[in-house]
Amino acid sequence: MDLSDLARRPTEWLRGTGQLSDVVISSRVRLARNLAGMPFLGKCNGEQQAEIEHRLRECIMRAGIADETHYVNIAECEDIDRSLLVERHLISRQHARADHPRGVAFSPAETLAIMVNEEDHLRLQVLRSGLELDQAVEETIQADNRLEESLSFAFHRKYGYLTACPTNVGTGLRISVMLHLPALKMTNEIEKVFRAAHDMRLAIRGLYGEGTEATGDFFQISNQTTLGKAEDQIIREFCVDTLPHIIEYERRAREVLLSKRAIAIDDRVQRSMAVLRAAKLISSDETMYLLSLIRMGITLGRCSELDLATVNELFLMTQPAHLQKMLGRELEPLERAEARATYIRQRIDAASE
């Protein structure tokens, strides 16, 4: 498939709907699996890596896990296409950077994606807009069952599914949510959330997963324990015992800000809109930061010029690879900053018409 088509449309899980979408951007479930009888990727020689890639690709395409599955050979991709897939959260940064045979399969709506030869032979993810972990888990299990009809995964009676990194052994299941916590950040309470999450053995990461900084008040929270627990226990602990508290905490912080410092919110939201409209040069980090404040303004009813879907679309489309694919050429950083500012201005003007 031509990845330029991807660059022109927003992705399903960023449509800004779903439960609790004022705080929860998206839900993600990820499953790690390895083929039985094959070494883990780090222990494979090149021939074995190629064999795994070939076998899994065939199998995934035949399994019919989506109406029409796309497969992209990452090793043969241009750099910009790899970056595009990272920006759409279809592959990880590690997967983009590696240099062995590897690929990714995904459904047309991009809610289901399977990385082949990332850290494990197979990494399956389901992404959904808002808080929809139950549905995401269900879809994950269905896809896993389909694959198991023709594949045999490394499994140990006592430990469960075996994975390249011991932290994934057991269910191989990781669930995470992308949260937008601007009010906790503004009121300096975010550190408390970090400490509480740490105590509950949850990991907090930035927008693009492991090793990335949190930009624009977006935080990815996920379970760290996969061993010794059943899937439903992991989900229950995460969705019932933990997540509602964080969401409630952010919502309360927003209410307090709104009742006591409405003018401070209006100030930040109006300044952000003004700068996005006026800038002639803008970086993606600053764009993210300003859109984050506008997003908060929208959920608090203090910004009527844009809607969540447009803001989410801007988050995605202003990333470097998307911008360059959209314009059909590679750009130097300064040219990108200019093209980004122009695109944002046009998009906001179109939205306010």
Added chain:
Amino acid sequence: MDLSDLARRPTEWLRGTGQLSDVVISSRVRLARNLAGMPFLGKCNGEQQAEIEHRLRECIMRAGIADETHYVNIAECEDIDRSLLVERHLISRQHARADHPRGVAFSPAETLAIMVNEEDHLRLQVLRSGLELDQAVEETIQADNRLEESLSFAFHRKYGYLTACPTNVGTGLRISVMLHLPALKMTNEIEKVFRAAHDMRLAIRGLYGEGTEATGDFFQISNQTTLGKAEDQIIREFCVDTLPHIIEYERRAREVLLSKRAIAIDDRVQRSMAVLRAAKLISSDETMYLLSLIRMGITLGRCSELDLATVNELFLMTQPAHLQKMLGRELEPLERAEARATYIRQRIDAASE
């Protein structure tokens, strides 16, 4: 006089005209004098301080150095009025803070001001818009001559005029200019100017003189040597040997920016305008910073929405004391930030009509 009247009008030396007003905001000449036969202020007892204040006040008011001289008894002023006089550069911060008998006399246009009992018994200053040091020196000498008709100043045949601090001994003359150097700041060349000024025995200070930080790219440059040189030598060295180079250096930096990075200039200017229009809360430091960029935009022909006079007026009127005097009441910091944002918005709207 009621100082509230002052708060409602801009001051003559900020009218944004005069020679080289693209770079030189204002010119200032200051003369330090002490009464013969009286100890320096720090060595006086309270009675002597009161006597000096009384004597100088009488003399200044009788001397007719301006059409109509105002005299303000600083010791009896409210804090906000003292701050107002500081913001208008009619008195120094030290003079506002002291607690002995003291005052200030000034002409209706505020271009001539005489502090009584600041560091020296008498500190006379002439302020003018743009680069007008020659005229300012002339006016200073005229006023000094008028005062000497009825006052005898401490003078030593070898050293010249005697002053409380040895750095002022000799002519007691200090000349300074307030420069706007945004391009040298943007291109990181300002440090070179600092080093060169230091080598030439010039002092660089912030907007409100000694001990204040440079805000919004405004720098006050003055001579440090007053001893062993005649007035005209000090002026020649400053105006011919030094100042033209700094001004030329800033102008060249602006040209280079404009030819090579016009979009970066437009970006900063447009963002600044947008934020000033959109902010609901704004500090005086941020206001200064944004107005500084807009001022640069105007002198480069990249901002047609405001003129220099309006920008200069905003510099003055958005200071805390001016704002509060204008609104007729004292405000908490947060209220001030809100009132400032509202005032700026209204003033810009009025100017763009």
